Amino acid sequence: MSNPISSRPYRDLIGAIRPGDWLTVLTTIAVVMVLFDSLWLGETASKVQIRAGNQIHSTLSINQQRVVEVPGPLGITTVVIDHGRARVASDPGARQYCVKQGWLDQAGQVAMCLPNQVSVELLGSRKIHDSLNY
Amino acid sequence: MSEKNSHILLANADDHRIAKLAAIAIGLHLIEAVLPSPLPGVKPGIANIVTLYVLYKFGIGTAAWVSLLRVFAGSLLLGHMLSPTFVLSLSGAITSLLVLFFAIRLPRRWFGPVSLSILAAFAHIGGQLLVVWLWLIPHAGIAYLTPVFALAALVFGIINGLVTARLLSND
Numbered sequence: 170m171s172n173p174i175s176s177r178p179y180r181d182l183i184g185a186i187r188p189g190d191w192l193t194v195l196t197t198i199a200v201v202m203v204l205f206d207s208l209w210l211g212e213t214a215s216k217v218q219i220r221a222g223n224q225i226h227s228t229l230s231i232n233q234q235r236v237v238e239v240p241g242p243l244g245i246t247t248v249v250i251d252h253g254r255a256r257v258a259s260d261p262g263a264r265q266y267c268v269k270q271g272w273l274d275q276a277g278q279v280a281m282c283l284p285n286q287v288s289v290e291l292l293g294s295r296k297i298h299d300s301l302n303y
Numbered sequence: 304m305s306e307k308n309s310h311i312l313l314a315n316a317d318d319h320r321i322a323k324l325a326a327i328a329i330g331l332h333l334i335e336a337v338l339p340s341p342l343p344g345v346k347p348g349i350a351n352i353v354t355l356y357v358l359y360k361f362g363i364g365t366a367a368w369v370s371l372l373r374v375f376a377g378s379l380l381l382g383h384m385l386s387p388t389f390v391l392s393l394s395g396a397i398t399s400l401l402v403l404f405f406a407i408r409l410p411r412r413w414f415g416p417v418s419l420s421i422l423a424a425f426a427h428i429g430g431q432l433l434v435v436w437l438w439l440i441p442h443a444g445i446a447y448l449t450p451v452f453a454l455a456a457l458v459f460g461i462i463n464g465l466v467t468a469r470l471l472s473n474d
Contacts, residue, residue, distance in 0.1 A: 185468030189413030193421050197457050200425075204450040 212276040214291035217255045219248055222286045231255060231291065241285030248289050261285055320361070321368045328353040328373035329380070336381055344431070344448075345455045348463060350377075351399070351423060355416055355467040360474075363404050370396045387439055391431045398430025399423040416471065420464030424456035 186194075219226040221239050229235065229250060236258070237248040244261035254274040257267040262284035270280045276293025314322075331350040340346055350373055358366035374396045378389040403426075406419045432452065436445045 182465050182469060185415060185465060185472065186417050187413055187415040189409065190415050190417040190464075193414070193418040194457075194461065197421055197425065197453075197460075201450060201453045201457055204453050208446045208450055 212293040213253070214255075214274065214276040214278070214293055216292040217248070217250055218290045218292055220288045220290070226287075228292075239287050241282070241287050243285045246282050246285050246287040248287075255289060255291065256280065257282060257287075257289055260287070317365070321365055321372070324353060324357050324365070325369045325372040325376065328369055329376050332373055332377040333380060336377075342451060344452065347459045348424060348427065349466075351420070351427070352463050352466050352470070354399075354403075355420055355423070355463070356470050358403055358407060358419070359416065359467070359471055363400070363407060366403065367400050370400055390438075391434055394430040394434045395427040398433075399426040402426035415464070416467040417461060417464030420467060421457065421460035424460035424463070425453070428452040428456045 214231050216228055217231050218228045219237060219239055221241055226239050227237065229237070231250060231253055233250055234252060235250045237250065239246045239248060241261070246260045246267075247258040249256055249258045251272075254272045256272045257270070257280050260268050260282040262282050264284075267280040267282040267287075267289070273280060273289065273291050276291050279288060279290045281288040328350045331353060335346055335349055338346075351370075353373075354366050354370045357369050371393075374389070374392050375384075378384045378386075378392060381388075383389045383392070402422050403419060406414070406422050409418065432445060432449060436442075
C-alpha cells in the first residue's frame, strides 16, 4: 500500500457515511434506547397494595398524596404514598428493615414489615414473578 | 483404483481467492478470541470486516463461503467444534448473511458499508440470542442482556463499517 492509513485525513472516514447510513445509525440508536427503557428500567407502578396479616388491607392508586395507617399485632405501621412512589414511614418492628428500604417506585417492589405482619407492594399493569423455580 | 473412478479436484482462481480471504478472516477470528471481553459475548466482530469487504468486492456467494469457512475453521482451531459456542457462532453468521443478502440490494448511493455493518451486527446478536433463548437458557432473564448486546452491536457495527469503507476506498 503506497498510502499509509494514518496519513489520510480524518474527514475521509466521516465522508464514508452516506445519507442512508445516518438514518440507519439514528434508527438503531432509537432501537437500543427503547430496549434499555423497556427491558431495564422496568415498569412504573400504578397501584399500591397493602397487606396486613393474611388479608389485603387496601389497594390504592399510587398517584396521590396519602398517609395510610395499618394496624398489626405490634401496633400501627404508617405507609406514605407520594405521587408515584410509596414507602413505610414508621413501623413498630425492632429492626426497621421496611422503613430503611426507603421509597419504592417500580412495579413489583415490596417492603415487608414482618414483625407487624404488614407488607407494601407496588403493582403494575401485569403481575411480575418475584422468583422462578425449575 | 482404475482411471475411471479417480477424481481430480482442481482449485480454480475463485477457490484460491476464497481460501485467502477466509484465512484472513480466520486470523482475525483467532486474534479476537484471545482478547479479553468485559462481558461474555460482547466482541468487536472484526472478522466481519472481511465478510463485508468480500460482499462488496465479490458478491454474497463468496461472502457466505468466507464467513462459513471462518466459523468452521475457527471453531476447529479453538476447539469449539460442535459445542454451544460453535452453534452460536454459526447461527450469528447465518442470520447476518441472510440480512446482508437483502441489505446489499439497498441503493448504493444512500446506504454504504456502515449501514450494512450495523444491520449485520444486529442480525448477528439477534440470531445468537434466539438460539440462546430457544435452546441454551430458556429463561426470560435473557431479556436483561439484550440492551447491552444491542449497544455493542451498534458501536462495533459503526466501527467495522467505517473500517470496511476505508478498505474499499483504498482499492
